[in-house]
Amino acid sequence: MPELPEVENVRRGLAELVIGKTVKDIQILWSKIVVNPDEVFLDGLVDRQIIGVDRRGKYLLIRFDHDLTVVSHLRMEGKYEVDDQSAPVTKHTHVIFEMTDGTQLRYLDTRKFGRMQLIETGQEMTVAGLKTLGPEPTPATFDVHQFYQALQKHHKAIKPLLLDQKVVSGLGNIYVDETLWLSQIHPETPADLLTQAEVQKLHDDIITELQLAINSGGTTVNTFLNATGHAGAFQEMLHVYGKKGEPCERCQTPIEKIKVAQRGTHFCPHCQIRKEAR
């Protein structure tokens, strides 16, 4: 599933492949992918040129001239491809941007969970998920004191809070499990029981882990490829995700898989000790 590092790699690939191209026509093959009415989306984008590709959290922001932006969220399995118009269209292709140069930017999504929406550039805050999005997990934007304050307000498990994009943006199921293992925090620990020192380490681990994953090209689980068709390498650096039954790298205790807030959760039962309510 694309999380921040994967989306960032898609962004870089797309920027390389589509900036400067102009839309000639658009085919919407599965209407629910596009939030706007089809005609609004088409009328707005035909004849527009792509001038940039930005990212905020897990959202891609494809910039067009005339102050237009397509906000695109890949959710579980969304991906972009740039193909020649003669390349066969596969059954999971849902939106096709036909370009004036004969290439096509195609959006593919096996589960059809992804969404894209046309907005006026600068109106990003009108998009539901973007208006409440938490800080980017970088040293310049992710403030540890605000993070601590946010966690103090909640008594529910730390894991679902990290998945909540309002607290910090960009983490998904894989990187939450990984960072909690790095910080030696049990995923079910109530957020307000974490000490300042633990929150500091968690904060630092989130930043370094996501940066490392971005630099590795992201994690390739199942079939994730970035827009240029390259697989990431970060899956080779995972410590707990998908490693149920394998020995923990720190203490050799077998990794366990449990459910936390309806999500498959991997952790080491020896070095991630659960705190009980006081």
Next chain:
DNA sequence: AGCTGCTCCTGGTCGC
């Protein structure tokens, strides 16, 4: 206001 549970989807896996 915080939290839970439901919804969207399809491919893969499991049991019979």
Next chain:
DNA sequence: TGCGACCAGGAGCAGC
């Protein structure tokens, strides 16, 4: 072998 049941899960939303 075939088929149905069930699971995976990000985020938006309804409802308590």
